[in-house]
Amino acid sequence: MADFRAECDCLAEILEPLSDDDFDRATLFKEWTIHDVVAHLHIFNYAADASIHDQSAFDDFKQFMAARRGRLTLLELTDEWLEGKRNRAVYDVWREYYPEMCERLEGVDPRMRVEWFGPPMSARSSITARQMETWAHAQEVFDLLGLDREEMDRIRNIVFLGLNTFGWTYAVRGMEVPDTVPALHLTAPSGDVWTWNADETANRITGKAVDFAQVVTQVRNVADTSLDVEGPIATEWMSMAQCFAGAPETPPAPGSRHKA
Incomplete structure (x- = not known):
């Protein structure tokens, strides 16, 4: 839970000085603006919080989404749910909400099963997913602002999520899941390995943990990292790795995501 809050704090630190107009600046992620990023993070923080603490509120949120899906884009749906709030007004809502959410998570059994838009999951998995999404979407904001992020070893949670979704990457594409899971030899921000x-020696991925996390969250193409990828299964996995739920997504093209 502390890692999720730390990830939010890291993003808040670079958002706080921005003007209202800055939130209309487009990132390299599907041309989402900074406003779009923060709004998206907030509504799914709300959904994760509700799924743990208020089943009725979560059911209402799911119904809201389902009633508009197909008629509105995800961004349009998000803006409607936020009742027209934009830019710094949405930032203020997000910034106030996530610390309160983290306080509510104190004492929650991490093994507790919670509902989501797909299969149920543990509370721990739900919050790890929130950390992952916050870290991943923050990357496009760091890139837009031309900033380097000080990475911390809490990224291990995202790396482990990436490893655990090896099978999912194949299954969501209707592909047969290989019997062999590649070996990972990754260097943490602290220097730990x-x-x-x-x-497993025939399929190996070696390099920085941050690079691996960037690939499985699809914020970088593997070709834009320094990962050493050996073996056919490892190569195939890294070409389409996807640690997040939903429909299969195509990773960004080489060179398309970068710091300004």
């Missing part, structure tokens, strides 16, 4: 599936 994190290793998984070390006995």
